[in-house]
Amino acid sequence: MTQRQIILDTETTGLYADNGDRLVEFAGLEMINRQMTDQTLHLYVHPERDMPEEAAKVHGLTIEVLEAKNAPPFAEVGQQIADFLRGAELIIHNAKFDVGFLDMEFERMGLPSIEDLGCKVTDTLTMAREMFPGQKASLDALCNRFSVDRSKRVFHGALIDCELLGEVYLAMTRRQFDLMGGAQSEDEQAGKPQAVAETVRTGRLKVIAASAEELAAHEQYLDELGEGCVWRAAAKTQA
Known part of the structure; x- marks a missing residue:
């Protein structure tokens, strides 16, 4: 209740x-x-x-x-x-x-x-x-x-x-x-489809996964940083 x-x-x-x-x-x-x-x-x-x-x-x-x-x-x-x-x-x-x-x-x-x-x-x-x-x-x-x-x-x-x-x-x-996962966007409340990233629920928290477009934009930004990009260097080390 x-x-x-x-x-x-x-x-x-x-x-x-x-x-x-x-x-x-x-x-x-x-x-x-x-x-x-x-x-x-x-x-x-x-x-x-x-x-x-x-x-x-x-x-x-x-x-x-x-x-x-x-x-x-x-x-x-x-x-x-x-x-x-x-x-x-x-x-x-x-x-x-x-x-x-x-x-x-x-x-x-x-x-x-x-x-x-x-x-x-x-x-x-x-x-x-x-x-x-x-x-x-x-x-x-x-x-x-x-x-x-x-x-x-x-x-x-x-x-x-x-x-x-x-x-x-x-x-x-x-x-x-x-x-707590209780909020809704205006689009959700109106029953409209959302053009946003997929939502993955873990326990009672919401984890928002990046969309394909966002990932592509991220990679483009890293390309612009050149060979000295710390992010990619760290990713290679972890791999």
């Missing part, structure tokens, strides 16, 4: 799930086989408390805005969120933060934790720090690194951040996916 992946983000009233802060926005985008599906869950949530000015400056959500959107309290949507996440791999940037808030909200309702829902968590912040040690690993920095357009990101909204994170995650894992 194909593993469901969900690109996930939340917005909150503050930084501390264990000290009275609450979740105010949830977004999750489903991805299967590295393709986004039409299964999306995006909810605004009333925190049942005040909204600190500092938090509103980050995500643009005030209590008045949430009430204008008829945002329900988490108790009315928590089961829906839990059912959406159940058994999926969650792709989250700075996962400790979002998982902490979701677990806090679930516990208030008597619902299972993220772990108990059978979810695997992949933290793209940890991935980025391992891939680019000593460099900035924020979502903005990764968008810049992978040329992901973030011009529509006025505030740190959960939905737009999920969309950006989805593109960043695909870019971060593209090389690994290619090595």
Whole structure:
């Protein structure tokens, strides 16, 4: 069975799930086989408390805005969120933060934790720090690194951040996916014949054999190098 992946983000009233802060926005985008599906869950949530000015400056959500959107309290949507996440791999940037808030909200309702829902968590912040040690690993920095357009990101909204994170995650894992033999070219996806070298599979890696035309071009290049060609001298020694 194909593993469901969900690109996930939340917005909150503050930084501390264990000290009275609450979740105010949830977004999750489903991805299967590295393709986004039409299964999306995006909810605004009333925190049942005040909204600190500092938090509103980050995500643009005030209590008045949430009430204008008829945002329900988490108790009315928590089961829906839990059912959406159940058994999926969650792709989250700075996962400790979002998982902490979701677990806090679930516990208030008597619902299972993220772990108990059978979810695997992949933290793209940890991935980025391992891939680019000593460099900035924020979502903005990764968008810049992978040329992901973030011009529509006025505030740190959960939905737009999920969309950006989805593109960043695909870019971060593209090389690994290619090595596992899972990627297809545009021609392959369209069912067109490929005028490229033959692919030989060895284990789970792809070895691309040179075509006759490429081999001929290589020999011509070696001819142009003349008698001092190191490549041919080495080949004769090996023979």
